[in-house]
Amino acid sequence: MNDASLPARPLLFTPMTIRGITLPNRTVVAPMVQYRARDGHPGDFHFVHLGKFALGRFGIVMTEATAVEARGRVTHGCPGIWSDEHIPAWRRITDYIRAEGSVPAMQLAHAGRKGATHRAQENTRPYDAKDAWPVVGPTTEPTSAGHHIPHALTAPEIADIVRAFADAARRAEAAGFDAIEIHSAHGYLLASFLSPICNTRNDQYGGDRAGRMRFPLEVTRAVRSVWPMHKPLFFRVSALDGADGWNLDDTVALALELKALGVDVVDCSSGGLTGTATAAPIPRHPGFQVPFAATVRKAGVPSMAVGLILDGPQAEKILRDGDADLIAIGRQALYDPFWALHAAEALGCDPGFGMWPDEYGWWLAKRSQSLVRA
């Protein structure tokens, strides 16, 4: 039997090397806030929550939005990496993810003017004064009526936040992460600088597109300068801001600049300038954001697709069509933490449960034989 007679291995389960890190497959757990941290520290919940996705053999297991400053959290329950004291708890999690064969990744975030609110489950209602903290943004315009009035960041304060991102990246390395993603989507701090709808500044951080991109690009440059050269750097953008301020042409222009600064993958989400991350600006149907990832990739920048990607054949088609390099799975992973293994089964590349943890797979293979005999 030669190779030509073997069924082609699905692209979804073909390993991929980015810089010096090899992903065992092209599935990624999308960042998903859980609101279960204490003073920024992840706990047993996060160990189990993230660990089970590694047991489920996702290629990359990414943390939820992790704040680079305490005031960059959305809620009191959001995790952080603004202090060295956060490192050991994350280290315990990354050690486990790596031991199971997945790649641990951290999403670095700053909520900006969308901070100091209750959970999405409580409609991100702003905290009362006794629970809130001062939030920051490009201007004093709130994210929507009734939300906190942000402090408009000065240029030196922006420089402090750039440093906070870089310090957070250094801590992420110390905590054992092998990839990081800069969160510049969904109307949080960096995204709020990109869109002219909320960035009406007239200094060097506002105005034309170059001015509005300056802060996110400074963050990228600072993070890349401390993040090890052999480790991948991702960047999440809202390809459309959902308010007709930032469009796909802007996203391509940004993606090309990011690539020049050493970003390896642009993760293409959309919307959220106001409201939640899942409040999309375009009709939602399976794969609704794939065209954004496809456009970025066609411009020569590797991309990740996300948004209502539900099963292995759908994910495989996105890769085969050349629309994205990686596939991020959000809610479908909450529904099925073994999504990646079920996708492999559906694509016919794991008939004997060999990709499963041996403690499960051996038994499942025996069960299959029993079922065949029965």
Ligand SMILES: Cc1cc2nc3c(=O)[nH]c(=O)nc-3n(C[C@H](O)[C@H](O)[C@H](O)COP(=O)(O)O)c2cc1C
């Ligand atoms: C519970 C939950 C929490 C989320 N938290 C984040 C987050 O921390 N950072 C982020 O960039 N996106 C966040 N998102 C958006 C997801 O990463 C993803 O882009 C979105 O859910 C669409 O993908 P899906 O249809 O596969 O769920 C969150 C989504 C959900 C459902």
